Amino acid sequence: MNNLLIWPVAVPLLSAVLTLLWPRRSTWIGVLGTTLSLLAVVLVSRQVVESGAIELALGGWSPGLGIALRADGLSVLMLLMSTLVSMAVAVYASVYISRSERRSEFWVLWLLLITALHALFLSGDLFNLYVTLELLGLSAVVLACLGGSRESLQAALNYLMLGLLGSMAFLIGVALIYAGYGTLDMAALAAAIESGPTAWVALSLMTGGLLIKSALFPLHFWLPPAHSNAPAPVSAVLSALVVKAALYLILRLWLALFDEVVTQTAALILGLLGGIAVLWGSWAALQAERLKLMAAYSTVAQVGYLFLFLPLLAALPEGTTRDVALGALVLLALTHGFAKSAFFLAAGVIMQRAGHDRIAELGGTARALPVTAFTLALAGVALIGLPPSGSFLAKWQLLSSVFITGQWIWLPVIAVGTLLAGAYTFRLLGYAFAPGEGVGPSLSVGREEIPAVLLALAATLVLGFWASAVWELVPISAYAGGEG
Amino acid sequence: MMNLTLLPDLLLAGMLIGLAWAALSSDDLRRGVVLFIAFGLLLAIVWARLLAPDLALAEAAIGAGLSGALLLVALRDGSGGDKRAAKRSRLNRWLIDLFVLVMTCLIGWVLWLTIYAEPVERLAQLANAMLDRSGVSNPVTAVLLNYRAYDTLLELVVVLAAVLGVLVVGRERRGYREAGPVFYGLVHWLVPLLIVTAGYLLWVGAHAPGGAFQAGATLAAAGIVLRLAGYDAAGLPDGRLLRWLLVAGTGVFLLLGLGMNVSGGRFLQYPEAWSGSLILVIEVAATASIAAALVLAYRGGRTDGWLFMDNKDKSREVSS
Amino acid sequence: MTQALIYALTGAVLFMLGVRATLLRESLLPRLLALNICGAGVFLIFVSLAYRGDSLPVDPVPHALVLTGLVVAISATALALALNRRLREMADE
Structure with missing residues (x-):
């Protein structure tokens, strides 16, 4: 039953509507809706694992005239990441947000954000992607300003304006594609698009727009303030998921739709920007004085790593080697998703207990909040890329792709980036495990600490041991015209 | 070769660029906004010229009208100043x-x-050829509410997210003083006229230019006129009813779509005999939600009714 | 198809004028105007793609896309203005 494909979008949307109508039950509906969305994604994933990529032509119209939803390996992996992370964050938020008077609005927007993410990962139509991008952007902006402080509003407004510019660039690219190919359906486009001025100009405009949204250096400047000033559960999903949505689209465009258009030079440029992002972001994270700001700069660096893969993917011939490299990219993105959300949730626990997140004053955290300190350590392991985390395997494959393609230039970037990540993680852990009174007296383990540590465990252990599943899923493509 | 029949088009295009340039390079914000509204009206004429009457209506109502109203009150908020160019x-x-x-x-x-x-060759032929099976005879409505109905559903969700944002960040704008007798008299026939026009646009959308967006924007204009005349609520209900109004479009659309899913079809696949009526039902609900959202966006801020719900919420918590 | 081309090119110019002003201006309102004009440029390109001469029926798909885009644009504009207003109030307090 391909009708299954609508449920990951419909369930959170329906829950959002119900939350708005019954605000007093918002927490329950919110958590329940997130759980049911998880269930819908699991059902879709099982179908993809069993029978390959699936398609749902909405309204019964043939794709092209109508809109098709498609699920393949890549989208299922992104869906699983987003739904698992949001499940854990929802449990956390049910405690964290419980006393806020904006509680009911939080849950409505939370569910709308999940709707947007799922709709984006499933969409098979370029214009529909624009609508999902806008929904994602607007709901993320409103969530980011729920904190209510002046800094968070200013950051949210900047985020909104840049996001709009990004969407406009994406949309004009879509217009040029419709001008040149007469359809918006991505499967048809994957087969039709060939190298030429239309494809070049459209791809650069769309990529440019998405680079703003994925915060690749030098378009990263909006990210640290926006991510570090939002409430903790919101920061977690912004850094772990929302940034990945734009990256997912870049992968789709570059590898499936425009695979014949992408040149080595273009990929190299993005790779270089990624390399600078790795170094600059890690350096800034090392300098950061606040925990959440450090986490946000670390996101800039981690996004950079993902872009390092593009020149390698462009240089590798289609086939198993390239699928392995692509799998490593996805694994790195997933690990970062779990680790960074765990990190932000832990930072939120510290903020609530200590009333601040100044790194230098975090002494005593390990004694007062042992679970949270452990979460930070585990997430740090994944951010550095130490075994047995998923990012260790991913970086291993990244290195082996470097050897295969002979693009030695990335070796020092990866080495220095990893050392810097180690430095900023151990600097933090040094303070957190030092004796001190910064965080206050010990309390019982809070209900909100559990989801954070589970996310961190997923990043370090689950993804490390089950990484082969990622490599098995990635080659299942709904856009056979492209990835082949 | 220069063709004289192109002259009007070249003139319109030149004026569009000129107005855009003037609006963007103006240091005086009020002037910029007024030029932008003029730009929107000119764009509506261009839509009509390019045989897009649905868009001409929507642009005049939404693009120039409501955007303009929002921007003008933003000036009144004192967003001005800041003369320094970057x-x-x-x-x-x-x-x-x-x-x-x-x-x-x-x-x-x-x-x-x-x-x-x-x-x-693009989708023109296919879209027009399938019109018989869409349940409506206005091709734009067919695309919006049948072929690409999923886009429209998500777009209603975008409106919902934005209006929640408006409610979350701001307090209500202070009202206007009571209108003078002349305006008061004007309001008494203008508002019913706008409501009737909205109803007409909604109904006619099935076979002629019009539809939920144009109708919603016209209805919102009625609300704004009420607000200008000193009716603070701008015709909107409070509390729970307002919530129902805001989600009506999304909710009805989604439930009907899922209904098709459960009864054996695809999501949003209307049975052919019913599609005309189903589209009308969706459009009525969407009109109500869009109008409510646009009036709220103009009025700004959390409403008393909204707060009331939350206060009740809190008092319950305290007592329990 | 010359008419369609004239308007499409106008759309391209409007889009880039909007981008330019977004990059050059700093305060919110001019940037918001700029983004709206950007959007108008994209919409104009879409609508000129739909136009196939005065005698042939138009392509309704781009018209519907533009209607969707218009509503998205005003939603974003309303949100940006609300945020800006709250920031002004906070600056005054």
Whole structure:
């Protein structure tokens, strides 16, 4: 039953509507809706694992005239990441947000954000992607300003304006594609698009727009303030998921739709920007004085790593080697998703207990909040890329792709980036495990600490041991015209 | 070869660019906003010229009308000031101009290729050919509410997210004083007229230019007129009813779509005999939600009714 | 198809004028105007793609896309203005 494909979008949307109508039950509906969305994604994933990529032509119209939803390996992996992370964050938020008077609005927007993410990962139509991008952007902006402080509003407004510019660039690219190919359906486009001025100009405009949204250096400047000033559960999903949505689209465009258009030079440029992002972001994270700001700069660096893969993917011939490299990219993105959300949730626990997140004053955290300190350590392991985390395997494959393609230039970037990540993680852990009174007296383990540590465990252990599943899923493509 | 029949088009295009330039380079914000509204109205004429009457209506109502109203009250909020132009270095400005010039040429080149040099067959024929099966005879409505109904559903969700944002960040704008007798009299026939027009646009959308968006915007205009006349609520209900109004469009659309899913079809696949009526039901609900959202966006801020719910919430918690 | 081309090129110019002003201006309202004009440029390109001469029926798909885009644009504009207003209030307090 391909009708299954609508449920990951419909369930959170329906829950959002119900939350708005019954605000007093918002927490329950919110958590329940997130759980049911998880269930819908699991059902879709099982179908993809069993029978390959699936398609749902909405309204019964043939794709092209109508809109098709498609699920393949890549989208299922992104869906699983987003739904698992949001499940854990929802449990956390049910405690964290419980006393806020904006509680009911939080849950409505939370569910709308999940709707947007799922709709984006499933969409098979370029214009529909624009609508999902806008929904994602607007709901993320409103969530980011729920904190209510002046800094968070200013950051949210900047985020909104840049996001709009990004969407406009994406949309004009879509217009040029419709001008040149007469359809918006991505499967048809994957087969039709060939190298030429239309494809070049459209791809650069769309990529440019998405680079703003994925915060690749030098378009990263909006990210640290926006991510570090939002409430903790919101920061977690912004850094772990929302940034990945734009990256997912870049992968789709570059590898499936425009695979014949992408040149080595273009990929190299993005790779270089990624390399600078790795170094600059890690350096800034090392300098950061606040925990959440450090986490946000670390996101800039981690996004950079993902872009390092593009020149390698462009240089590798289609086939198993390239699928392995692509799998490593996805694994790195997933690990970062779990680790960074765990990190932000832990930072939120510290903020609530200590009333601040100044790194230098975090002494005593390990004694007062042992679970949270452990979460930070585990997430740090994944951010550095130490075994047995998923990012260790991913970086291993990244290195082996470097050897295969002979693009030695990335070796020092990866080495220095990893050392810097180690430095900023151990600097933090040094303070957190030092004796001190910064965080206050010990309390019982809070209900909100559990989801954070589970996310961190997923990043370090689950993804490390089950990484082969990622490599098995990635080659299942709904856009056979492209990835082949 | 220059053709005289192109003269009106060239004139319109030139005026559009001129107005946009003037609106964007104006240092006086009020002037910029007024020029922007004029730009929107001119764009509505261009839509009509390009045989897009649905868009002409929507642009006049939403693009120029409501955007303009929102921007003008934003001026009243005192968003003004800030005369200082960005302090960019000369090199920086020069680079930006170069980038803009190059990109314009590239986009123009692609457009010349795809529209003029090697025209491409697009979806026109298919969309018009399937019209019989769509349940409506206005092709734009067929695309919006049948072929690409999923887009429209998500778009209603975008409106919902934005209006929640407006409610979350702001307090209600202070009201206007009571209107003078002349305006008061005007309101008494203007508001019913707008409501009737909205109803007409909604109904006629099935076979002629019009539809939920145009109707919603017209209805919102009625709300704004009420607000200007000193009715603080702007015709909107409070509390729970307002919530129902805001989600009506999304909710009805989604439930009908899922209904099709459960009863054996695809999501949003209307049974052919019913599609006309189902589309009308969805459009009525969407009109109500869009109008409510647009009036709220103009009025701004959390409403008393909204707060009331939350206060009740809190008192319950305290007592339990 | 010359008419369609004229308007499409106008759309390209409007889009880039909007981008330019977004990059050059700093305060919110001019940037918001700029983004709206950007959007208008994209919409104009879409609508000129739909136009196939005065005698042939138009392509309704781009018209519907533009209607969707218009509503998205005003939603974003309303949100940006609300945020800006709250920031002004906070600056005054």
